[in-house]
Amino acid sequence: MRSLPLPVPALAGGGVALRPWRVDDVDHLVSAWKDPEVLRWTPVPDDAGPEKAAAWIAGARHRLETATALDLVVVDGGGTAVGEVGLSDLDHDRRVALIGWWTAAHARGRGVATQAVGLLAGWALGPPLDLAAILARIHPDNEGSLAVARAAGFRTLASRDNREVVMVAATPQRPGPTGIDREVLAEGEHKATRRG
Numbered sequence: 001m002r003s004l005p006l007p008v009p010a011l012a013g014g015g016v017a018l019r020p021w022r023v024d025d026v027d028h029l030v031s032a033w034k035d036p037e038v039l040r041w042t043p044v045p046d047d048a049g050p051e052k053a054a055a056w057i058a059g060a061r062h063r064l065e066t067a068t069a070l071d072l073v074v075v076d077g078g079g080t081a082v083g084e085v086g087l088s089d090l091d092h093d094r095r096v097a098l099i100g101w102w103t104a105a106h107a108r109g110r111g112v113a114t115q116a117v118g119l120l121a122g123w124a125l126g127p128p129l130d131l132a133a134i135l136a137r138i139h140p141d142n143e144g145s146l147a148v149a150r151a152a153g154f155r156t157l158a159s160r161d162n163r164e165v166v167m168v169a170a171t172p173q174r175p176g177p178t179g180i181d182r183e184v185l186a187e188g189e190h191k192a193t194r195r196g
């Protein structure tokens with residue numbers, strides 16, 4: 001199985017930068033796991049505490065090496081951790097992945113998520129990862145994340161039973177928008193179906 005590359009040089013722009021998780025990010029992750037919005041909209045482990053956070057952070061390299069996920073910390077201009085953005089569910093044959101994100105409560109409302117999602121998606125659609133499309137699965141009531149996805153250039157691909165909106169970013173250079181749309185739509189519906 002191929003491993004996933006980290007962005008080199010590190011991605012940065014619009015007042016944020018993306019870097020790998022470090023052992024001293026435990027508090028950043030534990031605080032996020034306690035945040036009501038993160039709890040409401042993202043999968044948080046039941047036993048979400050420092051031990052679980054340390055284990056999750058320690059697993060980041062293994063997830064890269066097994067091409068399972070690429071998880072990055074979002075930092076602001078002063079180097080303070082302000083969020084998370086990551087790719088998961090990579091389908092190498094179809095060149096599709098899911099993207100997910102959160103912003104720490106203290107850093108919301110200043111474009112952090114939009115910048116981070118735009119940076120990672122833009123990178124992943126080019127070499128070396130060269131994905132054809134990136135999907136975001138968002139609950140229709142999660143207005144903040146729907147707005148983030150739109151602001152980062154995603155468009156709605158499908159929605160399912162008022163339970164999920166599948167949004168997509170795809171590289172314009174890929175062959176024929178129609179072909180891409182058909183293939184990615186099938187993928188989006190497949191993933192939406194699999195979730196339920």
Ligand SMILES: CC(C)(COP(=O)(O)OP(=O)(O)OC[C@H]1O[C@@H](n2cnc3c(N)ncnc32)[C@H](O)[C@@H]1OP(=O)(O)O)[C@@H](O)C(=O)NCCC(=O)NCCS
Binds near residue numbers: 100102109111115144
């Ligand atoms: C949603 C969330 C990521 C927003 O992060 P953020 O860094 O504050 O977002 P941004 O500052 O980049 O905002 C981008 C846009 O979303 C809008 N927005 C942000 N939060 C919003 C909210 N709660 N309700 C409505 N709009 C919102 C902003 O006004 C902005 O709109 P604009 O482009 O028209 O100016 C953050 O609240 C969060 O972490 N939520 C919980 C985790 C989550 O939902 N993850 C995604 C699961 S799919």
